[in-house]
Amino acid sequence: MIYFDNASTTRVTPEAAQAAVTAMCEGFGNPSSLHGLGISAEHLVRDAKKTIAGILSCDAKEITFTSCGSESNNLAILGTAARCGKRRHMITTEFEHPSVLNVAKKLEADGFDVTYIAPRADGSVHAEDVAAAVREDTFLVSVMSVNNELGSVMDIPAISRAIKAKSRDIIFHTDAVQAFLKIPVNASKYGADLISFSGHKIHAPKGIGALYIKSGVRLTPQLLGGGQEGGLRSGTEATGQIAAFAAAVESVADTYLENAERMRDLLSLLKTELKELPRVHVFSAENSAPHILTAAFEKYPSEVVMRILEEDEIYVSAGSACSRGKKSHVLRAVKVPDKLIGSAVRISLSRFSTEENVRTFVKVVKEKLI
Secondary structure (H helix, E strand, O other): OEEOEOOOOOOOOHHHHHHHHHHHHOOOOOOOOOOHHHHHHHHHHHHHHHHHHHHHOOOHHHEEEEOOHHHHHHHHHHHHHOOOOOOOEEEEEOOOOHHHHHHHHHHHHOOOEEEEEOOOOOOOOOHHHHHHHOOOOEEEEEOOOEOOOOOEEOOHHHHHHHHHHHOOOOEEEEEOOOOEOOEOOOHHHHOOOEEEEEHHHOOOOOOOEEEEEOOOOOOOOOOOOOOOHHHOOOOOOOHHHHHHHHHHHHHHOOOHHHHHHHHHHHHHHHHHHHHOOOOEEEEOOOOEOOOEEEEEEOOOOHHHHHHHHHOOOEEOEOOOHHHOOOOOHHHHHOOOOHHHHOOEEEEEOOOOOOHHHHHHHHHHHHHHOO
């Protein structure tokens, strides 16, 4: 099996799975309970935050656990909007994840004004473009760190500086789901007030995410209940998933940059091989993350490409898994013709991908898709 759909989800590592099993079967107390098992569970949550904060270079108190990256994005945007007062203008981009774009559309329906910045032809959003859209009533800017179909990397520190030069009161959020442990994400250097993460993109289980909330930034909770996570995210903490998330981070904390370089070499090989083939179009930013590219095969619709590859146990996706059945708004934003959008698939690697995987993939493509 060749699994090239890692931007959708990753397989859980043994370390992460074992951490989850131990937390669920041995340290199964409720972190809000005052007895010994509960206190142990509370310590597990606290230690997990320290682990994640360590790689982000932030304080553990600035980490809030959520159920996924989408919830983190929702909490960041809606939690900020609920405190915006008379300022009712938000800025985002045309090719964000649906969990940002659909929240922006909800705000528009509620009377907010949203500016959607078009990416440039290379799939990037530049700081000057964001700064030019800032108005006196802008309360929030949300720009993703890495695009989930093109792999393009945004200069988040530069965007942050440009925004804050306009107004220190504007909250800056970035969806770093595809960036975390693929490129360096340093909270202090990023300059973002809010940063979203997801466990299942880094070999932890589904059902766990996190939101970095810069000290001093205040959000209105979107989930009400017992007041867990400092009152920001009520609901009994998912200690199994939290332990697994921390274990996944800890297992690569010292090696993720080396892993990323190896993925980058594989992605470069894949790009080179695909670009040499007739009627194959590769869409990948020059300044790309090490694990994502999109390719269109003129002869076949995306779904047919997927089925043909699956015959050889090769797994890719037709764009974002969260936009199932819809043509890619990302490719449309960078002006890819509709015909090619309909033939495009996303190929995404992980640290477990190999050169043999890449060469086998190209061999199958030559035999069955060209």
